[in-house]
Amino acid sequence: MKTAGLLRRLPLHLIVIGVCLLWLIPALGLLISSVRPPRLVSSTGWWTALLPPFHFAVENYVEVLNAYGMKRSFLNSLFIAIPSTVIPIIVAAYAAYALSWMRFWGREALFTVIVAALVVPLQMTLIPVLRLLNGLGLSGTFPAVWLAHTAYGLPFAIYLLRNFIGGLPRDLFEAAHIDGAGPLLVFFRLILPLSVPSVASLAIFQFLWVWNDLLVALVYVGGTPSVAPMTVAVSNLVNSLGQNWQLLTAAAFLSMLLPLIVFLVLQRYFVRGILAGAIKG
Amino acid sequence: MSGTVLTALLVVVGIPALQVGYAILIETLLRLLPPQQQWRLRPWLWLAPALLLLVTFLIYPAVNTLALSLLGPDSRVFVGVRNYVAAFTSPEMLIAFRNNLLWLVLFTTLTVVFGLLLAVLTDRVRYEALAKSVLFLPMAISFVASGVIWKFVYEFRPLGLPQIGLLNATLMRLIPDFQPIAWLVHPLFNNAALIMVAVWVWTGFCLVILSAGLKGIPAEILEAARVDGATEWQLFRYVIVPSLAPTITVVATTMVIYALKAFDVVYVMTNGNFNTEVIANRMYKEMFNVRDFGQASALAVILFAATVPVMVANIRRFRQQEALR
Numbered sequence: 001m002k003t004a005g006l007l008r009r010l011p012l013h014l015i016v017i018g019v020c021l022l023w024l025i026p027a028l029g030l031l032i033s034s035v036r037p038p039r040l041v042s043s044t045g046w047w048t049a050l051l052p053p054f055h056f057a058v059e060n061y062v063e064v065l066n067a068y069g070m071k072r073s074f075l076n077s078l079f080i081a082i083p084s085t086v087i088p089i090i091v092a093a094y095a096a097y098a099l100s101w102m103r104f105w106g107r108e109a110l111f112t113v114i115v116a117a118l119v120v121p122l123q124m125t126l127i128p129v130l131r132l133l134n135g136l137g138l139s140g141t142f143p144a145v146w147l148a149h150t151a152y153g154l155p156f157a158i159y160l161l162r163n164f165i166g167g168l169p170r171d172l173f174e175a176a177h178i179d180g181a182g183p184l185l186v187f188f189r190l191i192l193p194l195s196v197p198s199v200a201s202l203a204i205f206q207f208l209w210v211w212n213d214l215l216v217a218l219v220y221v222g223g224t225p226s227v228a229p230m231t232v233a234v235s236n237l238v239n240s241l242g243q244n245w246q247l248l249t250a251a252a253f254l255s256m257l258l259p260l261i262v263f264l265v266l267q268r269y270f271v272r273g274i275l276a277g278a279i280k281g
Numbered sequence: 282m283s284g285t286v287l288t289a290l291l292v293v294v295g296i297p298a299l300q301v302g303y304a305i306l307i308e309t310l311l312r313l314l315p316p317q318q319q320w321r322l323r324p325w326l327w328l329a330p331a332l333l334l335l336v337t338f339l340i341y342p343a344v345n346t347l348a349l350s351l352l353g354p355d356s357r358v359f360v361g362v363r364n365y366v367a368a369f370t371s372p373e374m375l376i377a378f379r380n381n382l383l384w385l386v387l388f389t390t391l392t393v394v395f396g397l398l399l400a401v402l403t404d405r406v407r408y409e410a411l412a413k414s415v416l417f418l419p420m421a422i423s424f425v426a427s428g429v430i431w432k433f434v435y436e437f438r439p440l441g442l443p444q445i446g447l448l449n450a451t452l453m454r455l456i457p458d459f460q461p462i463a464w465l466v467h468p469l470f471n472n473a474a475l476i477m478v479a480v481w482v483w484t485g486f487c488l489v490i491l492s493a494g495l496k497g498i499p500a501e502i503l504e505a506a507r508v509d510g511a512t513e514w515q516l517f518r519y520v521i522v523p524s525l526a527p528t529i530t531v532v533a534t535t536m537v538i539y540a541l542k543a544f545d546v547v548y549v550m551t552n553g554n555f556n557t558e559v560i561a562n563r564m565y566k567e568m569f570n571v572r573d574f575g576q577a578s579a580l581a582v583i584l585f586a587a588t589v590p591v592m593v594a595n596i597r598r599f600r601q602q603e604a605l606r
Contacts, residue, residue, distance in 0.1 A: 009405075009465035016402050019412070020415045023481065028432045030449055047444050102324035105477045108603075110328075115599045117339055119592050121542050123564050123581035127574050128342035129351060142292075151338030152329055182324065184308045188301075213425035214545045217563075220351035235549050238429060244390040245433055245445070256422040263421035267414060270421075275493050276488065281506045 034060055034250040065235075069225060070251055073233035076212055076253075079142055080229050084210040085203055091150065092157030092202075093165075093195070093245040097187055098164035099158070101173055103221035111162065117155035124217050125152075133220060140224035143252035147208050148220055157202055161274050164198040165191055201273030204266050209261050230255040303330065343585070350578035354571075364579035374580075377558040381587075383472050384479075384540040384559065391480045392536050393529060398489025400495050401517060403488070413492065417485035424482065426544030431478040432550055435464040464557050475557055479547050483539065487532045494528035495521065533597075534591045543588050560584050 005209070033046045035056045040049070049055070064070045084098075087198050097110055129148060133139040138147075192199075214231040221227040234251050241247050263270060307326040311319045325332075353360050368374050399416060403409045419427060436446030440461055444450040449461040465472040498521065506520050522529070544561035551557045553566070560580055567577035 012402060012405060016399075016412055019399065022418050023419070024487075025449065026430045026481070029433060030321060030426075033433065042445065043443055045443070045447070045450050047447070047450075059513065079289055079292075082289075083296060085298070086293065086297055090297060093329045094300075094304065094327045100325040102327070104321075104324040112599070113340075114335075115596055116592050117335070118597060119338065119538050119588050120343060120582065121561075121584045123542070123561060124346050124585050125339055125342035125528050126346075126564075126581070127568060127578055128345040129338055132342075134335070139544075140290075142588050146292075147334070148338060151334040154335055155339075158331060182308060183327075184304060187304065208421060212425075214423065214425055214548065215561075217536050219568075226375075231423050234423075234425045234429065235447035238425075238432070238549055245436070248429050251432065252426040254547055257425045259421045259423070260418075265420065267417075271417075271428075271489055274489060 004104055009130040022211050030249045030253055032246055034253045036246060038246045041228055047241045053136050060246045065252045065253065068237060068251065070233060070254055073228060073230045074254060077229040081207055081210045085207045087146060087205060088135060089199060089202055090149040092154055092161050095158050096161035096165045097191055099162045114155050114158050118159060122152060131218060140221050140227060142227060144220045145217060148216050152205050152216065156204065160198060161195065161203050163276065164195055168194060171200050198276065201269045201276060204262060204270045205273040208262065306376065331530045343499055346578045346581050349574055352580045354573040356574055360575060364575045367557060367576060368579050368583060373558060376556050377560050377563045380472055380557060381541060384476055385537060385544050387476050388479055388540045389533055389536040391582045392487045393533050395484045396491050396532065399488045401423055401521065402494040413488060416488055419482040420485050425549050427478055427482055428549030429544055435474055436462055437463040442481050455487050467550050468556055471555050475546055475550055479543065483536065489533050491525060491528055494525045497522045534594060538588055538591055541584060
């Protein structure tokens with residue numbers, strides 16, 4: 001009986017495991033190629049490295065980090081992604097507080113505009129914003145991308161936080177009001193501590209989004225290697241290195257390293273963020 | 282180097298401190314006003330940083346782009362709808378439109394169908410969490426990295442040379458007399474090859490959302506259908522799919538938006554060569570290579586117009602949600 005059940009369920013397991021392998025193998029090829037000697041990468045398939053004799057080397061990483069400036073662009077990605085995550089969350093939290101617990105004329109209309117802004121293609125803003133940043137002398141600098149990512153991340157951040165903060169029980173706010181707590185105290189002592197889970201989701205989401213962004217970086221700091229992040233650096237290498245797969249794979253893997261760690265450690269929050277607001281522009 | 286570290290510290294500590302300082306400042310100032318005024322002003326002061334950023338970087342630029350699309354390359358002369366006429370008649374643009382349509386249909390269908398099937402299948406195995414993590418993993422990495430991963434899978438060497446690309450090597454092993462194919466160049470396969478990369482990335486997203494929806498279907502309903510003798514397929518077709526319809530709509534509209542805005546994959550893997558152009562990449566080229574800001578703006582507006590139906594649907598759904606609150 002038990003074997004019959006297992007046999008009947010065999011196709012199910014084969015499909016699920018097969019699809020999982022299909023999803024993993026391309027990435028595995030990248031990882032393995034990045035630690036193979038150049039001569040072997042260009043002459044044999046990466047899968048041959050799985051069988052002895054084993055030839056592995058870290059020289060590709062040394063080379064892309066030093067000779068191809070990946071060390072610089074890794075730091076740039078950090079300098080871009082951290083402020084571009086922190087700034088919009090605080091700005092959005094203030095706005096979400098006002099939108100959920102303060103009464104004012106035009107509140108519904110304003111939130112509708114924010115829902116609409118969720119899907120507006122960034123392309124609609126690139127040229128005027130680039131001109132503005134040029135005018136301010138900011139294009140090609142870190143503040144340019146911080147400001148752009150902050151603004152572009154705001155609709156989603158406000159949407160997510162408003163839904164959460166607006167869903168907090170009214171009694172809490174009434175009790176705080178009776179105790180004489182002003183808005184400052186309400187925000188920093190009540191709303192912020194209670195919002196930690198959704199702020200965490202949002203932070204991971206925004207961090208990964210900014211870290212993985214190509215378009216915004218390309219347009220506002222693409223021409224400045226001393227500021228450009230890893231996505232821009234790797235896409236330039238794809239053009240300049242062409243067939244040097246051992247270097248391309250090493251550079252690409254470096255750019256994936258931090259997001260993968262963030263994802264594996266904080267997956268729960270990431271998934272929660274995605275479920276909370278399935279529409280990101 | 283130490284200079285940048287210092288700047289970084291200043292930014293990471295300084296900017297949040299400034300932001301907190303802003304809240305303290307506005308509340309201190311508000312306290313100087315009579316209560317009536319306080320109530321009127323307070324929301325706008327808490328909203329001000331967000332509004333300032335949204336207006337400067339999103340709303341004003343969008344309106345400006347609309348105006349620029351009616352002007353010449355350097356935005357000096359009024360040219361009417363010439364940029365739009367050019368967009369809808371030039372051969373390169375028509376290819377881009379065709380490809381975006383292909384993206385829209387293939388990408389949306391495949392991600393949603395795979396996501397739905399995998400949600401149902403993974404629901405039945407004990408290692409569901411692990412399987413979902415694996416399938417979701419590509420969502421964490423950039424399209425640039427995904428582009429490199431898949432460019433390597435699609436790598437082509439002429440017949441006789443060792444194939445180091447996984448796809449050609451596998452097919453040559455499986456099919457006798459198989460001629461290796463340059464997947465990113467061949468007109469029959471290259472668009473599909475690009476779309477598959479995006480499907481690899483986004484299926485996990487659809488899976489996670491649809492899987493959450495699936496868990497929301499009451500077990501009694503499924504049990505009742507099984508007791509009534511429904512086959513697993515009937516269960517899927519007549520119970521699961523209709524129950525998930527709202528979730529499927531949300532997921533599908535998100536995929537539609539992505540299909541319209543597809544850029545990174547194309548930029549990294551082919552840069553629109555060999556007839557793989559898409560609107561967003563064309564717009565980037567008009568902006569930086571041709572330097573025709575009027576034409577680039579017109580393309581942005583066309584892209585925007587294509588997203589309007591989704592925007593309207595989102596607003597409508599949001600209004601319904603609000604009514605239920």
